[in-house]
Amino acid sequence: MRKKIAVITVAWLATIIIAPFIGKISIDPFHLDLFHRKILLTLRVPRTLVGMVAGGNLAIAGFLLQTILVNPLATPYTLGISSGASLGFIITLLLGGSFAMGSFTAFVGGMTGVIIAYLLALQKKIMDRNTLIIAGITVSVIFSSVILFLYYISPGGKVIEIIHWLMGNIYPESYDLLSVIYAISILIIAGLILISREINILSLGREEAITLGVNFGLFLAATVAGATLLTSIIVSITGPIGFAGLIVPHILRGWGIRKSEFAIPLNFMGGGILIVWSDTLSRVILSSGEIPVGILTAFLGGIFLLWILKKASPVGLA
């Protein structure tokens, strides 16, 4: 385990240090002029920092939901975050609001989606993870139909803007916003690491968790809340970037990283590495302009799933 932690940490640090120097304008770290320094500090570094926290949070959320729902296909969006956030964003934009306002309503929308799904599942008195998944899917389906309706009645220009957002993009954000996002994320992650033994036991299911002494309802709610917050703050600024939250926990689990106390921090680093390099690729792959990183992660994710299907036994998937 020590070796794995060391390898991932080194790769993560290397990513932070190297990625900002790569782009259409290549920057030589040993001969920095004013122009290059400006690109580095106002564009590349903040962008790398956004990618790090975006990938990190999504991977942790994916890991948590896969663990507590005991479902290898769970993603940060399984409980309705992405459709809720998208709906929140779209409504604001259609009402003439700014991107920043859209980000805020996306955050509120994502949280609302999960809260509705959670309350729906609670109706059954005894919380069951399959009910929770079905409730999440139900919320997503209903929100998605509203989104389609809004497309239908919207002017074309807005629709293009919206679709671009929905693809998932990493933009360089201000250091002020970044420090808020990092502070919140680190607090939540620290809290999740503190309850990591309970999270491990939650994966045994309600009955075994209770007989082992874990207050199932309380810790399930805490874990879902943590995963939802981590995801919502990211989706509100980047849009729903697909697949990072699915792939990274799978890769790490395949590598033997299963216990939450290790998996939570390592998924943070692994997710960051994936998104930052995908984003770096997305800004150099086209000779003119950039492609939204969400397109790349979805493409890579699809290929990765094919590979899993071909390679893994059904047990290995879990």
Next chain:
Amino acid sequence: MLEVKDTTFGFENKKLLNNINLKIPEGTIFSFVGPNGAGKTTLLKLIAGIYRPWEGEILWNGKSLNLLSTRNRARFISYVPQNINPALPFLVEDVICMGRYPHSSPLGGISKNKELFDKTVMYLGIEAILKKPFSSLSGGEQRMVLIARALLQDTPVILLDETGTFLDLKHINLLLNLILNLKEQGKTMVMVTHDLNTASLYSDAVAIMYKGEIKRSGNPEDILTYKNIQEYFGVEVYYTLYPGTKKPVISLLRYPIPVEEEK
């Protein structure tokens, strides 16, 4: 003494257990038998604290367990489930150590209790599989691991829900000897079983459950009578006594029993 007092329970509006009263002395082996759907597993889960009774309470030495927190309750009763998730993504040793959860400090790591861990692992003979993924084990091995976890929980009461099912003869033998041994150590073992012979030969007391009620309870020889089995299970059986004891041994009636020729 484990006591179930005036307990009634059900799901939604459907009553599954009706006014259950039961006393199980400390350091004994107790078995629930009865047809499918009689409420045996439901009652065991109620004792385990998985369900909360509509009415009544579960007491250990006169103290109501219903008032305890989930964590404190898990220091008194451990539970070996009937259905296990075979794809659990943890190593065997991690699964076993989860049994220490109710004894470890809040927010800390799980304290292993090395001595108990080593003793349990050696006793069950599972040293060789400790570093394997739980999902790679056979059904028998997985069950042994869950028993090890219950032993690490170190509770005075251990509940076993059809633990013998799916085990081969060697593993069943190992399990039942373990249960007898735990009884010697003063543990109270409560099990649900479909195997009437296990109930008869290994338990100190047996209860027959039928349609959510306890119909009979007492010594195996008084309860597992030919008449009771016929009445509550609705089948004709071949019935004999284990040599040297008054304990019944029961099998299905596959062939007509030949009438002994008079000499």
